[in-house]
């Protein structure tokens with residue numbers, strides 16, 4: 320049987336899919352071991368006071384359950400599928416493929432947006448409506464194509480190998496809570512095991528069996544994870560408060576008026592509400608409560624061309640709609656973002672489009688190397704270089 324080298328299909332696809340679960344299995348194994356080490360070796364075998372033991376166990380289980388719940392939802396939530404109405408019909412696709420010039424393609428895409436009555440404010444660097452030629456869809460605002468998952472995802476933040484899922488519109492809140500509770504879980508375990516860690520370290524405490532080694536490792540592992548989770552959590556809190564996705568932090572979203580890194584920012588309080596919702600009862604629970612439908616977003620500046628005077632008005636039209644969750648067949652997609660405390664990289668094999676360019680944060684430099692630069696755009700569908708055409712390198716550059 321022929322095995323085509325396709326990361327999404329055939330036996331290679333199955334191998335890749337299985338391999339992609341390795342980081343999740345690793346995290347799960349660490350969580351299970353930490354539970355065993357903390358509950359059995361620390362609380363049951365090492366803590367002598369009954370009151371202290373019950374208090375430690377009670378708080379531990381609250382944090383542990385919230386952490387596990389958030390992680391579970393981040394892993395299994397469908398990140399956000401593009402609705403069928405954004406897909407081009409056969410006739411539209413044929414017309415687009417048969418067009419000969421870039422300006423003709425831009426015109427066709429603009430017509431499709433009007434015909435389908437799609438509200439899309441974002442544009443490519445060249446001023447065209449954003450289109451994904453692999454999914455054959457008009458990209459809604461903030462949606463991007465995930466080359467790992469192989470499809471476009473709503474309000475894509477990044478593809479996270481540790482959850483084997485795209486972090487996007489439907490699970491961004493869960494992801495933040497996963498970082499938050501993960502951080503507090505590690506801090507709690509590190510602080511409550513510190514006393515016993517010191518006793519074992521100084522060998523003044525006679526631990527039964529292998530408890531000494533479990534508690535020593537428990538402290539080291541939780542301290543190490545709390546540091547890395549803290550930096551990632553702080554970064555994402557910064558992004559939430561400024562209403563930016565990780566991708567948008569690397570490359571500002573482009574509108575008709577040009578690139579604007581604060582294009583979606585409505586102020587810190589409203590930005591926070593956009594992700595966590597306005598119901599305080601579920602604010603800190605991994606229950607979906609983000610505002611909007613993932614397709615259109617209130618903007619800082621009015622989108623005059625589309626007839627909107629005030630960005631906030633757009634919440635009222637489709638306000639508080641909840642996206643359907645958990646569609647198992649959709650759990651894959653986009654460029655791999657490798658994030659750690661020193662390095663953040665977005666790797667994508669194809670670099671034709673605004674979101675598919677290769678971006679790299681150089682370790683420790685704070686500088687960004689990008690394969691493309693955002694220039695000033697003339698409102699409407701006019702190319703950035705002013706020559707009336709867009710650069711083409713083998714493919715239609717309106718595809719982005």
Ligand code: ZN
Nearest residue numbers: 451454464471
């Ligand atoms: Zn796509």
Ligand code: ZN
Nearest residue numbers: 465485652653
């Ligand atoms: Zn993905």
